[in-house]
Amino acid sequence: xxxxxxxxxxxxxxxxxxxxxxxxxxxxxxxxxxxxxxxxxxxxxxxxxxxxxxxxxxxxxxxxxxxxxxxxxxxxxxxxxxxxxxxxxxxxxxxxxxxxxxxxxxxxxxxxxxxxxxxxxxxxxxxxxxxxxxxxxxxxxxxxxxxxxxxxxxxxxxxxxxxxxxxxxxxxxxxxxxxxxxxxxxxxxxxxxxxxxxxxxxxxxxxxxxxxxxxxxxxxxxxxxxxxxxxxxxxxxxxxxxxxxxxxxxxxxxxxxxxxxxxxxxxxxxxxxxxxxxxxxxxxxxxxxxxxxxxxxxxxxxxxxxxxxxxxxxxxxxx
Numbered sequence: 443x444x445x446x447x448x449x450x451x452x453x454x455x456x457x458x459x460x461x462x463x464x465x466x467x468x469x470x471x472x473x474x475x476x477x478x479x480x481x482x483x484x485x486x487x488x489x490x491x492x493x494x495x496x497x498x499x500x501x502x503x504x505x506x507x508x509x510x511x512x513x514x515x516x517x518x519x520x521x522x523x524x525x526x527x528x529x530x531x532x533x534x535x536x537x538x539x540x541x542x543x544x545x546x547x548x549x550x551x552x553x554x555x556x557x558x559x560x561x562x563x564x565x566x567x568x569x570x571x572x573x574x575x576x577x578x579x580x581x582x583x584x585x586x587x588x589x590x591x592x593x594x595x596x597x598x599x600x601x602x603x604x605x606x607x608x609x610x611x612x613x614x615x616x617x618x619x620x621x622x623x624x625x626x627x628x629x630x631x632x633x634x635x636x637x638x639x640x641x642x643x644x645x646x647x648x649x650x651x652x653x654x655x656x657x658x659x660x661x662x663x664x665x666x667x668x669x670x671x672x673x674x675x676x677x678x679x680x681x682x683x684x685x686x687x688x689x690x691x692x693x694x695x696x697x698x699x700x701x702x703x704x705x706x707x708x709x710x711x712x713x714x715x716x717x718x719x720x721x722x723x724x725x726x727x728x729x730x731x732x733x734x735x736x737x738x739x740x741x742x743x744x745x746x747x748x749x750x751x752x753x754x755x756x757x758x759x760x761x
Contacts, residue, residue: 448482539693619662689749
């Protein structure tokens with residue numbers, strides 16, 4: 443089972459354009475898709491599609507339409523009561539796959555909410571294969587909260603994966619090795635933000651990305667999965683590093699692709715696959731998601747793992 447936390451859930455609205463976006467102009471949309479979203483929620487959706495048990499923990503009223511939508515989709519949703527309207531994230535996709543995101547902040551968090559979310563996660567940690575902390579934090583949350591959660595969850599025997607950015611990511615890295623999760627999933631830009639590299643360099647050079655990710659492994663993170671957009675992904679652990687090239691993909695929307703990649707890796711781990719196979723599944727899931735509209739999460743039958751090429755990277759020996 444995979445338990446997910448979406449601390450700052452969102453109503454995701456995707457506007458699909460038939461022509462390139464023109465700033466200051468008036469354009470007609472081809473379609474608009476609305477979905478209950480958030481990084482943890484997306485991973486729980488993928489679990490349902492793959493018949494893998496999942497529990498989604500998030501702040502919301504029990505009768506909120508957001509929660510009811512998830513329950514109707516078969517997601518075991520455990521909301522922690524919280525006042526305030528959920529945020530709305532708007533994604534604009536252009537015909538060539540270019541994606542523009544407008545993310546709102548979300549309702550203010552309170553100490554009571556954060557304590558109850560932690561209790562809800564720790565209570566389920568022992569029965570889960572993985573606990574996933576994913577996405578941004580709501581306003582009012584200390585940036586080090588994820589790092590504190592990792593420590594609490596590890597103390598409860600949980601295996602923890604984290605996918606976040608900005609100040610929560612920096613705080614997590616600053617807390618290493620004390621608050622080291624078992625898995626981190628930065629993208630190239632996020633990895634560059636705390637390693638001193640240029641994002642473009644890491645995106646285009648898998649070996650450079652693996653070298654940068656190895657810094658996290660040396661500080662206690664068990665595995666690091668770095669997604670590199672059209673260049674696939676790399677996986678680094680204490681035993682080595684691997685790169686996977688994606689299958690040919692016509693990009694429709696990149697929203698949710700990183701979440702799908704993380705799920706693919708977790709699915710590979712839960713089903714006992716070796717590191718290279720886990721990486722292949724991660725890249726196949728991410729590529730399948732990029733070829734779907736909005737925040738649509740791929741079904742296993744849409745995932746083409748056999749088209750992913752995995753190579754072992756020969757990195758220089760570390761000290």
